Structure formats: structure tokens, C-alpha cells
Amino acid sequence: MPMLRPQDSPTRERKCLNGLWTFRLDPEGAGRTAGWWRAKLDQAREMPVPASYNDIVPDLAVRDHVGDAWYQTTVRVPRRWTGERIVLRFDAATHRAVVWVDDAAVAEHEGGYTPFEVDITDHVRPGGTVRVTVVVNNELSWASVPPGIQQQTANGRTQNYFHDFFNYAGLHRSVWLYTTPPTHITSVSVDTGLDGGTGTVRYAIQQTGNAEPRVILRDADGVQVAESEGAEGTLTVPDVHPWAPGDGYLYELEASLHDADGNLVDSYTQPVGVRTVQVRGTEFLINGEPFYFRGFGKHEDAPIRGKGHDDALMVHDFELMEWIGANSFRTAHYPYAEEVLDYADRHGIVVIDETAAVGMNLRVLVTYGRTDMPPTYTEQTIGSATQRNHLQAVRELIDRDRNHPSVVMWCVANEPDASGQEARDYFAPLFAEARKLDPTRPVGFTNMIADRPDTCALSDLADIIMVNRYYGWYAHTGDLALAEPALEAELRAWADRHGKPIIVSEYGADAIAGLHAVVDTPWSEEYQTRLLEMYHRVFDRVDAVVGEHIWNFADFATQTAIIRVDGNKKGVFTRDRRPKAAAHAIRRRWRKI
Ligand code: GCB
Structure with missing residues (x-):
């Protein structure tokens, strides 16, 4: 059942704890033993909430920090709250957190993109102040969602992960103190x-x-x-x-x-x-009418604040989506701030809502030159511990978001290894759980190119086929003449084999804003435009295609890699939201100009 968000009502009141908190990194993990919550944080700097801490300080030790980070603030509890039940709520703490109120440990949560809260009535006195201390931990392991591994180098601990966006951490969303009546x-x-x-x-x-x-x-x-x-x-x-x-x-x-x-x-x-939402044959119906998805895979990502929620950025992004003619987006690759879904509800924007399960595919690492990886699904890698956290992530996503009309589908994972019985054994319970909790919405996952229409072990579990495809970029790089028939043949094969609606949930090309070329040249603005136009020609020829979500809305930060130039540049907008040439071309298609 949904956890209720804080709201002001005739019987409820809330107080937002956003602002500057004190902050200290703890690379050695000393604070948990020394009891840093018992006093004012020593050697602390100030840190904005909500924001990722990584890019606030111009220091690689902060940006690439692995381990615990401590936040602290002092809160006055309003005197008029006497007799009320008082709750402390975190809209998100990435990737996990422990919370103390004064000296008492009150809450713990795993998973970086869903809220948690705790009744602290017995720990506070209306009219008085309390110290709130939070230790946020950003370590990724085989068990976490998303997964990752740590390595010890001569330079200390480093965090590696298999997903293509920067491992931002911190208090990314609002923190609240709020009341409910005792009977509530x-x-x-x-x-x-x-x-x-x-x-x-x-x-x-x-x-x-x-x-x-x-x-x-x-x-x-x-x-x-x-x-x-x-x-x-x-x-x-x-x-x-x-x-x-x-x-x-x-x-x-x-x-x-x-x-x-x-x-x-x-x-x-x-x-x-x-x-209402329904899948019928190869159609996706909203209120009984066929719906065609035009839009993007997005990210919560911006300069300075990283993944910190910001209303100005959110409204600007929605205005740009309106300008370009998008009607939908996917919350790649994690649940977004609830403010985003509220906005989508109010403005009739359609959302595919995704868990934080990304990078569960060790085969793909071969692309990055890694040949030493074990199979994806084993008890030493993505195993039952991961699956437990993943099930919990599905539950928390559906609990949080099931009342949003904008959300029309659940996406249980992005590009998992979908080969063999191991993949099926891992994923079947996740699909079942999503369906049990919410029989009203279709459930899917996004498929990666290695798992083909006739070999993918998961597609028959999904209500709809979502494929991420990079013909003309990772395959047939720079050669649109080869890419076009290859894409078309594959989409037709999906339609023939599965008879379900297809959303091309990612397609695109990196483009460095300002790089121009007369002939097809990857990384140029023209090549990005021409590649997207090629995909659109193909989509218009394949009836089962019911959606086009370009990767990505905007350029975004990634970990350092030789295929990434200061991040992923597949945005049709730059990271500071200026249009590349492709944005104008897409606008002509989507707004039928
Ligand atoms: C993908 C991933 C996405 C990456 C993208 C890319 O398939 O789903 O997270 O950013 O490809 O640009 O490589």
C-alpha cells in the first residue's frame, strides 16, 4: 500500500528541512564506531540539501568518494505540535542511510531512489530542538540495486559499476518533518x-x-x-x-x-x-485509444547539483519537452522524484516508471574490453541477495507510484542479461510481484541487442516489447545505409515472433554540440540528426512500433571512460539544456511542423 506523502491538511502539517546541513566525508568509516551522531559533526563543511555532494566541492576526493558521508542539522519542533504524531521523512538517500535523532538510531533504508520515514514522536519535545544525523553510503555491491564492485588500488578504494551514468550520492530529495494525528x-x-x-x-x-x-x-x-x-x-x-x-x-x-x-x-x-491502460494485440491503449509514445529516456542530472531535485530544472525540462512535442518519457534508470510524477499527472505527460535495476549484464562488459567477468547470474554475482533487494525495489516503486495516472507501465530493469534459464529464474518472480501488486498496468523491461527476438529468455514475461537499439552507433558505426535495413529487419522479427506492441525505448547517437560535418560523421550534430531521422523512417514502416523514446533528452554525467567525452553526449539538448540541431529536427516531426 502506498506510503502517504507529507501534506498540509486540516489535520496535518509539515516542515521542510531543506537547506544547508553540515557534512563530512568518512572514507575510513570511522564515524559509525566513534559515534559521530552523538555530537556536532567535527571538521564539517556545509552542504546543500537536496543535492548530490559530488560536484559541489572542486576536489576529486569528494567527487570520487567511496563510503560513508555524514549529514547533520538541528531542527526546532514547533511548539504547537504537542499531542501530534511527528514523523521524519526522507524522500531519498542514495544509496542507503542510517538516521539518528539526537542519540537514538531511528531509521535505516536500502535503495537510493525511494522514500522512507519514521515516527519520532517519542524522541522529540514540541518547542525543543533535536539533532538529526544521517550517514549516507554510496557503495555498490553485487547485492545492491544497481550493482557494482569495489577495487583497491594504490590510490585507495574505487567504485566500479556497469551502468552508464555517474554514481551520484547524497540527500537528493527533500527531507520533511510532519505531523499526523495519533489516529490517522x-x-x-x-x-x-x-x-x-x-x-x-x-x-x-x-x-x-x-x-x-x-x-x-x-x-x-x-x-x-x-x-x-x-x-x-x-x-x-x-x-x-x-x-x-x-x-x-x-x-x-x-x-x-x-x-x-x-x-x-x-x-x-x-x-x-x-x-485506463491496456495492451491489445500490437496496440497500447489509453482510455481505449491507441497511444503512440513520443519522447525520451531521461536522467535526473544537471551541473553542480548532480541528481539533486530542483523545481526550476524540472519545470524547464517539462517546458522543453512541450516545446519539442514529446508526450512521454521513461524514468531511466531509477524512480524519479515524486514532484516529477505530480507534474506529469497535472500536465498529461505519460510515464514509463523504472526501478533502479540497471547494469545487471556482465556480458556487455566485453564491449568495454573486459574479458575477466563471470556469468551474470550466480550466487557470487547477481544472485538471491540481489533479487531480494530487487523485489523490494519493485514493491517500493509500486507502493510509491501506483496512484499516479501518468504512470502507465512498470519497467522492472534496464538491459539485464536476458539469456538462458538463469535470467528467467531471476526475473520471473519480479514480474509476478509487479503483477500481483498492480494488476492494472503492463509490466516490461528494456532489452539489449545481444538478446534477439528468438533467443531472449524474458520477452514472453513482458506485456510489451521495449528494445534499446544503437544501429548506426555501436553497430554499423557511421553507416546509416547498413544500419537502416538491419534495424527494420530486427523490428519486424520482434513483431512477427511476439505479436506485442514495440517501444524503441532507446536509440540515438552522441553529438558534441558545435561539431559539424557535411558527410556522415559520428559525433557531429548532423550525424545525430540523420541517424534519428533514419530511425523515424523505419518506425513509420513497422506497424507494431508504438513508441519512440530517444536516448537521451540531455547530455549527462558518466564515470570516466574512453568512449565518453565529459559524459554521455546523446542528448538532443546539452547538459545545460541548449538544443542541438537534432532538437529542431525532432520538433518538426513531433509537432508536425
Ligand atoms: C544503453 C543504456 C544507457 C546508456 C546508453 C548509451 O543501452 O541503457 O544507460 O547510456 O546505452 O549511450 O550507451
């Missing part, structure tokens, strides 16, 4: 349906204590359209205004608890978009 709502979930002009909203409320649940559904003008009593039920919405791509129409479900005298005990408001 703990979760609200909604599923919606459409039957002609009538909508349905099936709701379920969970709570603590003894109080009567009620719900009221209001339209966007605040007019009540339905109500009900009880912890579960189905509301009927006559003349419904559905949520649809490009039309982010939202109702509001006010869930409340009442005591025996009818007094309000708790109140929580959940936005609701009434829509």
Missing part, C-alpha cells in the same frame, strides 16, 4: 475505470485506531461528484472527464476519519486521474 490514515490507493462516459474510482484506505473512514470525490472545480463511507468502495463518476495524454485532468479524493460524534480526526487529499 496510513494509506490511500485508487484504481480507476471507464465505461463510456462513466468513470469509476475504486479506493482503499488503511488507518490506525478507531474512526470511521469517509471519502469525497471532487472535480477540478471543487464540486463534489461522489462520496462514500467505509475503508473500501467504488465511486461512480457520471459524465467523467478522463485523464488523458495532453489533458492532465485531476479529481481530488478527500479521505477522512471521523470519531463517534462525527468530528474530523484526520484528512488526506489524493489527486485522482480517471483513465
Whole structure:
């Protein structure tokens, strides 16, 4: 069941703890033994929250730090919070964290992109202050999602990983202190349906204590359209205004608890978009209408703040997507900040929501010249410990995001090794878990080129085929004449073999902004444009293709590699969001100019 986000309501209040915290790196891991949470952090500098810490300080020891990093702040608990239940919530801590309030350890969480919270009522005194200390750890192991390995070099410990974006860490999202009444709502979930002009909203409320649940559904003008009593039920919405791509129409479900005298005990408001999603043959239907995905694989990535959430950047990115004519994106390669999904809900942008499972493919390392890698799925590599964390990542993603109408599909992993029974044994439980938790949305993963239509061991587990393809870049580099028929033949093979809709979930070419060439020259802006146009010609010829997500929206940071020039340059926008030539060409296609 969804964990409720902090909100201000007639019975709830929140206080945001964002700002400058004190901060100290701990490469030796001394703080956990020495008990750094017991006092003011020694030798600390200031660090913004939310942000990745890596690029804030011009020092490789900070950027490439491996291990613990300590954050601390002092919070005053409002005096008026007496008698309330007080909760401390982290929207994310990458990749894991332990939290202390004054001297008491109160919370621990694994996984860098989903929230966690803890009731700290017994540790605080309204009107007083408390010290909040967090140790954030960025180490990746075979068991973590995503996985990685550490190496000891003459220079100290280094972190290696198999995914193509920088291992940013820190407190990437907001931190909250908030209240609920002692008797309170703990979760609200909604599923919606459409039957002609009538909508349905099936709701379920969970709570603590003894109080009567009620719900009221209001339209966007605040007019009540339905109500009900009880912890579960189905509301009927006559003349419904559905949520649809490009039309982010939202109702509001006010869930409340009442005591025996009818007094309000708790109140929580959940936005609701009434829509349906379905796969039929080779079509992807939203509200029964075929939907074609135009958009990007994105990243949460920007200069200075790394993966730190920033409303200015978020709104700018959505405005650029609107400018270019995108209607959708994939949260590559991890769950994004909840503010992003809220925005997508309100603006009718369609989202493919992905777990942080990326880089689970040791075969691909051959591309990088590594020949010493073991098989992907063994108990020494991606094994049952990874799978446990991965299952938990699927649960936390669905718990967090299931009420978002913008989210139309779950993506359980990006480009895993999809060969053989080992891959199936690893992934079948993950697909099953996603379906059990949410039978209303299709489930998929993105396939990498090594696993072909006739050999991929996972595609039949997916409701939809998502393929990441780099013909003209990693294969047939610079040769679009060879790349075009190869791409077309492969897409037709997927369609023939599987009879499911296909989204080309990645395709693209690196381009260095400002590099120009008359003839096809990889890395030039013209080659990137021509490659994307080639893909679009092919997509228009293959009926089963229902979506095009260019890799990537913007250039982004990666670990150092000889195939990366200050990061991955497949953005159609630069990292500071200026358009490359391709952006204008795509805009002409997507906006039909
Ligand atoms: C991929 C990965 C993505 C990379 C991209 C590339 O297949 O899914 O994370 O960034 O290729 O540019 O190599």
C-alpha cells in the first residue's frame, strides 16, 4: 500500500528541512564506531540539501568518494505540535542511510531512489530542538540495486559499476518533518475505470485506531461528484472527464476519519486521474485509444547539483519537452522524484516508471574490453541477495507510484542479461510481484541487442516489447545505409515472433554540440540528426512500433571512460539544456511542423 506523502491538511502539517546541513566525508568509516551522531559533526563543511555532494566541492576526493558521508542539522519542533504524531521523512538517500535523532538510531533504508520515514514522536519535545544525523553510503555491491564492485588500488578504494551514468550520492530529495494525528490514515490507493462516459474510482484506505473512514470525490472545480463511507468502495463518476495524454485532468479524493460524534480526526487529499491502460494485440491503449509514445529516456542530472531535485530544472525540462512535442518519457534508470510524477499527472505527460535495476549484464562488459567477468547470474554475482533487494525495489516503486495516472507501465530493469534459464529464474518472480501488486498496468523491461527476438529468455514475461537499439552507433558505426535495413529487419522479427506492441525505448547517437560535418560523421550534430531521422523512417514502416523514446533528452554525467567525452553526449539538448540541431529536427516531426 502506498506510503502517504507529507501534506498540509486540516489535520496535518509539515516542515521542510531543506537547506544547508553540515557534512563530512568518512572514507575510513570511522564515524559509525566513534559515534559521530552523538555530537556536532567535527571538521564539517556545509552542504546543500537536496543535492548530490559530488560536484559541489572542486576536489576529486569528494567527487570520487567511496563510503560513508555524514549529514547533520538541528531542527526546532514547533511548539504547537504537542499531542501530534511527528514523523521524519526522507524522500531519498542514495544509496542507503542510517538516521539518528539526537542519540537514538531511528531509521535505516536500502535503495537510493525511494522514500522512507519514521515516527519520532517519542524522541522529540514540541518547542525543543533535536539533532538529526544521517550517514549516507554510496557503495555498490553485487547485492545492491544497481550493482557494482569495489577495487583497491594504490590510490585507495574505487567504485566500479556497469551502468552508464555517474554514481551520484547524497540527500537528493527533500527531507520533511510532519505531523499526523495519533489516529490517522496510513494509506490511500485508487484504481480507476471507464465505461463510456462513466468513470469509476475504486479506493482503499488503511488507518490506525478507531474512526470511521469517509471519502469525497471532487472535480477540478471543487464540486463534489461522489462520496462514500467505509475503508473500501467504488465511486461512480457520471459524465467523467478522463485523464488523458495532453489533458492532465485531476479529481481530488478527500479521505477522512471521523470519531463517534462525527468530528474530523484526520484528512488526506489524493489527486485522482480517471483513465485506463491496456495492451491489445500490437496496440497500447489509453482510455481505449491507441497511444503512440513520443519522447525520451531521461536522467535526473544537471551541473553542480548532480541528481539533486530542483523545481526550476524540472519545470524547464517539462517546458522543453512541450516545446519539442514529446508526450512521454521513461524514468531511466531509477524512480524519479515524486514532484516529477505530480507534474506529469497535472500536465498529461505519460510515464514509463523504472526501478533502479540497471547494469545487471556482465556480458556487455566485453564491449568495454573486459574479458575477466563471470556469468551474470550466480550466487557470487547477481544472485538471491540481489533479487531480494530487487523485489523490494519493485514493491517500493509500486507502493510509491501506483496512484499516479501518468504512470502507465512498470519497467522492472534496464538491459539485464536476458539469456538462458538463469535470467528467467531471476526475473520471473519480479514480474509476478509487479503483477500481483498492480494488476492494472503492463509490466516490461528494456532489452539489449545481444538478446534477439528468438533467443531472449524474458520477452514472453513482458506485456510489451521495449528494445534499446544503437544501429548506426555501436553497430554499423557511421553507416546509416547498413544500419537502416538491419534495424527494420530486427523490428519486424520482434513483431512477427511476439505479436506485442514495440517501444524503441532507446536509440540515438552522441553529438558534441558545435561539431559539424557535411558527410556522415559520428559525433557531429548532423550525424545525430540523420541517424534519428533514419530511425523515424523505419518506425513509420513497422506497424507494431508504438513508441519512440530517444536516448537521451540531455547530455549527462558518466564515470570516466574512453568512449565518453565529459559524459554521455546523446542528448538532443546539452547538459545545460541548449538544443542541438537534432532538437529542431525532432520538433518538426513531433509537432508536425
Ligand atoms: C544503453 C543504456 C544507457 C546508456 C546508453 C548509451 O543501452 O541503457 O544507460 O547510456 O546505452 O549511450 O550507451
